[in-house]
Amino acid sequence: MxxxxxxxxxxxxxxxxxxxxxxxxxxxxxxxxxxxxxxxxxxxxxxxxxxxxxxxLTDHHVHTALIDSAELLTNGITTLLDLGGVPDELWPLVERSRHDPRLPRIRAAGPFLTAPGGYPTRQAWAPPGIALEIDDPPSAAAAVESLLPYRPVTIKVALNSEAGPVIDDVTLRTVVRVAATNGLPVTAHTQGIGQTLRAYRAGVRILAHTPWTEALTDDLIDGLTRGTTMISTLDIHGWGAPTDGRDTALHNLRRFHAAGGRVRYGSDLGNGPLPLAVNAREIAALAEAGLTPIDVLHAITGAPxxxxxxxxxxxxxxxxxxxxxxxxxxxxxxxxxxxx
Ligand SMILES: [Zn+2]
Structure with a gap:
């Protein structure tokens, strides 16, 4: 009917x-x-x-607490993936989005999982509750299990060694294992070679950003093409003004895509001056990274x-x-x- x-x-x-x-x-x-x-x-x-x-259209990396989600729907984005928010605000919004026709469909990871004092807990923008601090396998398993009742679509781990301590390998592997047991992929924030390699080896299958502080090695790119998704977030590096980080991220994404890797459109909305719409600069950057228009359409749409x-x-x-x-x-x- x-x-x-x-x-x-x-x-x-x-x-x-x-x-x-x-x-x-x-x-x-x-x-x-x-x-x-x-x-x-x-x-x-x-x-x-x-x-x-x-x-x-889908934006695979946003922070709904920092934006007006309804305006995104008006501008054509029907699904948002929230990759880090405060549970008390985030989960009710996710629930509301299931029924409210004014909101895009909001899917979420929940709070970041990070080492005690790790990124983003010390960031000026980070409100209390943005992260669950874990430091061993039992606390990792408990953190993942505590999120399950809220129906997250992925578990987000921060591996930013430039902004504080990071969890060790055994703790990271526990996050991945307990998430996988419950049908959830793990998404990691990584920036350079070392943490990206750790994430890859531990079984993380989504990178929240194109790594931007170092050119990834060919071996690592090759490994990542076998089952890892890279969310683009190219425009956060300068928001239109060229930066070294943008050049490095473009170099990494270009090689990853050329080698057959799976790229998804993500803006990191909430991080800096980004438009509440599909970001034309992000789209242009994807094209600069070698994605054809058809590739971009696949990177930003859901099911046919x-x-x-x-x-x-x-x-x-x-x-x-x-x-x-x-x-x-x-x-x-x-x-x-x-x-x-
Ligand atoms: Zn983000």
Whole structure:
């Protein structure tokens, strides 16, 4: 039973090319039907979109406590991944986002897991409760297990040896093992070669940032391409003004992508002057790192638009397969079957 239909002259449904005239029917909170407009269920009113239909967009690295999440939905981002927040504020927001049509879908890691006194506990921006401090396998296991009732989608570990102590290998491996036992991947904040290598060897499978303080070795890049996801966050280095860190991160991401690694769009919203939308500078940086427009579309969208997929849709005013910056100009959005 389709209850709403979006129609446009073109759509990107996943894959390598743009489809022609397309209708997407929503059925409750999922996609119920996709096909040519002439074949759409005739009894349902059609919403004509003067643009290109895409699956909903995802920002894989944000801090919702520091931003207005609702504005992101208006600007086309239907799903956010919060990679570090204070539990008392974060979990109720995550819960609210499941039902509130004004909010994007918010998925979260919860607080950082870190060594006593480790990053980010000493940072000026870090509120109390932002981290769970662990220093041995029992405290690591207890910390992961304490988060499970809140349904995190990953466990976030800070491995920033420049800003304080970091947990040892046996503690890190315990986090990874207990998370894996519960079906959760571990995401790590790493910056240079040493901590990235430790994370990789311990079984961490998501890097919250493209490492930016050192050029990764070819061997490490090669290892990371076999199952590790790298979240881009390239624009936090200078926010438009070139920095050495941006150059190094670009160099690392370019090699990782060229070797077949899995890249995901992430802005680190909440960290510095970033737009409450798809960040055109981040998109441009992904292109600079060698991602084609189709690669970028895969890095920023969830499941392809097809029956059974979550009912999220974003429309942009120009063909993103030739003008990828159009992603930052969303004109229509629909989350879980609700038009934004
Ligand atoms: Zn962050």
């Amino acid at each position: 389709v209850d709403r239909v979006f129609v446009a002259d073109a759509a990107w449904l996943g894959g390598d090319t743009l489809a022609g005239p397309t209708a997407v029917g929503m059925s409750g909170d999922t996609v119920g039907w996709v096909g040519p407009p002439a074949a759409a269920p005739p009894e349902v009113a059609q919403t004509r979109v003067d643009g290109i239909l895409l699956p909903g 638009l097809r029956p059974g997929a979550v009912g999220d849709l974003t429309a942009v005013p120009a063909d993103p397969t030739t003008n990828i910056l159009a992603l930052s100009q969303a004109i229509t959005v629909c989350k879980a079957g609700h038009p934004g």
